[in-house]
Amino acid sequence: MPDVDITSVTVGAAGVGRLDDGRVVFVSGALPGERVEVEVTEHKERFARGVAVGVYEPVALGRRAEPCPFVAEGCGGCDLQHAHEDLQVELKRRIVLESLERLGRCVDPVVEHGPALAPLGYRTHLRVRIVEGKPALRARGSHDLVPIDACLTAHPLVDELLAEAHFADAAEVTLRVGARTGERLALVGPRVGNATFPADVEVVGFDQIAGARRAWFHEEVAGERFRISARSFFQTRPDGADVLVAEVDDVVGEVAGSMVDLYGGVGLFAATVGKGRDVILVEQNRSSVADAKANLDGSRARIVRARVEDWKPSRAPVVVADPARAGLGKTGVAKVAATEAERVALVSCDPGSLGRDAGLLAAAGYDLVRSRLVDLFPQTSHIEVVSRFDRR
Ligand SMILES: C[S@@+](CC[C@H](N)C(=O)[O-])C[C@H]1O[C@@H](n2cnc3c(N)ncnc32)[C@H](O)[C@@H]1O
Known part of the structure; x- marks a missing residue:
């Protein structure tokens, strides 16, 4: 070798x-x-x-030696435990920097560290496979499964369920909790069958959710309460979501006027950064749109259920865009540019997409002012970045 x-x-x-x-x-x-x-x-x-x-x-x-015993058994849930947390965030910063330079052709990009978040016990959302009644996560670099009965990065309200629930003949389970409300939800596939959970947990099967059944929990971020349905996206930790809201507000807060919230989910940025503004929220997922309507009831937000690619842009001085891993791409950037916004906050969860989007935005007349890393997922290589773009 x-x-x-x-x-x-x-x-x-x-x-x-x-x-x-x-x-x-x-x-x-x-x-x-x-x-x-x-x-x-x-x-x-x-x-x-x-x-x-x-x-x-x-x-x-x-x-360092990995703090989690399941890493030695091959668990691939966290791929950076062998580095101290200080080194983890510095490696992530360098990855973002390199991506902005190489893919975005940005000259001397500024990439800063955001505030540090608790390195363990943070995940409020965990999807596990079930093997012979036991929860399991994917092994590193393979499709094999490694049984676990605890997870160092899981929030205690999730971790407790790994040990206490009886998963019976389920094939997979997604555990979701509101860290600040204490509400818990288990989404069980393909059906609940004989699986049992502590009495406080709202338990729902894939088959029921595909039918008429609705199931949700609530979480609090930046002083606002959010309804989150079983199939709706929400940030994996409320303390991290607080930081994302503060970072986005730092980017767009000083620009007055209406706001377009692209890939708006259940309304995290519309309800916080957009408070008191006219907001257009664009989101494709039916479940998230229903939650956004409930969460933004009484506000000045208009919710558009559409793919960003199909949305007919409106003019607005401020855009917040928080796309999935694929990033904005050419069409998303064209939609942003068509708003003629003077300030754009781009929330990226993939450094490669961020690099490409920064290059496309530059070609569309938007300069990258700075990027700030928000380390939502310590122990893993996942990267989350909030970037400020100003119209030239
Ligand atoms: C990373 S999440 C961000 C959600 C929200 N901003 C938040 O922080 O909670 C991305 C969201 O974009 C939605 N989405 C993905 N592709 C989309 C598209 N092409 N058009 C509109 N929404 C999309 C997903 O359903 C998801 O809610």
């Missing part, structure tokens, strides 16, 4: 080095500055992928 010097890190937090034949190799479990022994798992003509099986020169103050 080859030894490789790791020189940088890339999306997914894989270390980057070179094999003796000159090909780039992406090595999971390796950190920049280390020399590692690599088991190559995939050969391509121009690059390879592998896993670090031995580390010769650990980075001083960077590498």
Whole structure:
């Protein structure tokens, strides 16, 4: 097995080095500055992928023993536990920086760290597979499943259910809780069957949700209360959502006037940053739109159920856009530009998409002023960034 010097890190937090034949190799479990022994798992003509099986020169103050016992059993739920939290956020910052430079062709982009959030016990949303009645998560780099009866990153209200619920013959379960309301919901697939949960948990099957049944829980963020249905997206932690709201407000708060909230979900930004403004919220998901209508009742928001790609843009001085992983892309950027907004807050959950969107926005007349990392998912390579774009 080859030894490789790791020189940088890339999306997914894989270390980057070179094999003796000159090909780039992406090595999971390796950190920049280390020399590692690599088991190559995939050969391509121009690059390879592998896993670090031995580390010769650990980075001083960077590498640590993984705090979760299930990592040693192969659990792939968290892929950055081998790095201290300070190093985790710095690696993520470098990934964002590199993506903005390489994909977005941004010159000297400013990428800042946001405030630190609790590194453990934060996930209020956890989807598990059920194997012989036990919850399980995907193994690293494979479709195998690793049984777990606890999760260090899960919120205590979720963690408790991993140990206390009886999953019986379910195939998969999504556990969702309101950390600040204490409300809990279990979405069980394909049906509830013999699964049982503590009495406070609202339990609903995929089959029931596909029919007429509605099920939701509530969460509080930035002083507002949100209804969140079983199939509606919501940020994975309310303290992180507080920070996202504060960061978006920091970007657009000083610009007066109406706001367009693209990919608006159940109304997180419309109800907070958009409070007191005329808001147009655009969202495609039926369940999220129903929640947004309930959450924004009595406000000045108009909710449009549509794909952003199909929406007929209205003019507004402020746009907040929080797309899924694919980012805005060409069409999304064209919609943003058509609003003639003077200020855009882009919330990105994929650094590659952010880089591409920054390039497209620049071509459409919007300059990147700064990006700020909000580390919503410590221990994992997931990246969340709030960026400010000003119209040229
Ligand atoms: C990352 S979530 C953000 C939601 C909301 N801004 C929040 O913070 O809670 C992205 C949202 O975009 C919606 N979505 C995904 N693709 C879309 C599209 N093409 N057009 C409109 N909405 C879309 C999803 O249903 C989801 O609610």
